[in-house]
Amino acid sequence: MKAQDSDRTERIGVGIALAAFESLGFAFREQSESDYGIDAHAERIEAERPTGQLLGLQLKSGPSYLSEVCDDGYVFRTDKEHVEYWQNHALPVVICLCDIDTKTIYWQVVNAETAVSTGKGFKFTVPTAQTVATSSTNALNSFLTPVVATDRYTIFKTDDTSHGAAKRYSFEVVLNGSMSKAEVAAIVRQVTNEGQKRRYHRNHMVEGQWGDSDAHVVWTFIYPSAEDHNRRNHVCRSIWTHDGLEPEFRPMGFDGENVGDNIIVDWSDNYNFLAEHVSTNTLTKEDYFSEVLPRIEELKTALTAIETHLLALANGECAESAFLAATDAERAIINEIYFEITALPFAPFECRDMDTKLESFVAFLHNIWLFFSDDGRTKWDQQSRLEQSLQQRSYARETLQHLEYELSKAR
Secondary structure, three states, X not given: OOOOHHHHHXXXXXXXXXXXXXXXXXXXXXXXXXXXXXXXXXXXXXXXXXXXXXXXXXXXXXXXXXXXXXXXEEEEEEOHHHHHHHHHOOOOEEEEEEEOXXXXXXXEEOOOOOOEEOOOOEEXXXXXXXXXXXXXXXXXXXXOOOOOOHHHEEEEEEEEOOEOOEOEEEEEEEEOOOOOHHHHHHHHHHHHXXXXXXXXXXXXXXXXXXXXXOOOEEEEEEEOOHHHHHOOOOOXXXXXXXXXXXXXXXXOOOOOEEOOOOOEEEEOOOHHHHHHHHHHOEOOHHHHHHHHHHHHHHHHHHHHHHHHHHHHHHOOOOOHHHHHHHHHHHHHHXXXXXXXXXXXXXXXXXXHHHHHHHHHHXXXXXXXXXXXXXXXXXXXXXXXXXXXXXXXXXXXHHHHHHHHHHHHHHO
């Protein structure tokens, strides 16, 4: 099959762009997998080491892209969808027009000032004075993605999720302050690239399997605040998979932006909604305590009463009918408080550990109610009801100790 002239022109343009960017100290990486509107990445190299600072490149080659001229250079036209994609991308995007006859690359950065609406689409002026040459080095460097200091983020959790066919890590990262999308993407790259070299193993068996080898898969989850981390509301997640990992051992990926080094970032569409929901539905500490402290005391009293009669039932000192009659009020209180607790707004961040224990405490007590409810007495036989209720009573007592410890910390 004869190659299309446009394909040949495109390949020549890629070669010219590669040579031009590498002559300025960039590593040029063509994107082998389709990335809507991004054909290559250029990463700044200093002292023969990658800096993690990148540009996203949209390459257009051939005379058709140089046919419309203006006073300052060439006019490049495109649609609204491409412009919105470029402007919202985590990488700064540079449009590159290649003159394959003179082997010259003309460039223009994409931003709100350079993108001019025509009503039907957008146009960019690509100046003839802006070529990928030594004269543009400082200008191109000024658009690079940032390097973010490690004290601006904290790795809250490192998980080794390796199995027999792949070494895998997952990192949960909390940002220490407000950051731009480009800065978040830079953190993702830094954590991912450093994570590939980690040597943490969750046990000796995994260490024996993978020893001193690098990771095959790295996930990151980025949270703008400790509160977001507590609520599992990430602003983005990412995945990197080693090119050499066999297809059958590759984890399921997801759609997103390639922010460099084949790291795919999926930005959460729900983050702002969930963050606002939590913000507007979180109690103050004083309101939280006023709601839960009286209920905790009621639950403790109910537990003591039920416990006394439950042990009497277990020891054969009373019949189940007598147990039910003696604990009817307490079981009703537990059922009522269970639904009241679950319907409360969110606990304040500093009370979250306490709230988690409270939820467990009331759930164990409610399980006792369930076993002796009308449905429970139909579903379980008498011995099963007794055995499971005794177990739930033990869990409740143990959890109450943890709850009171967390309460003392929160106070």
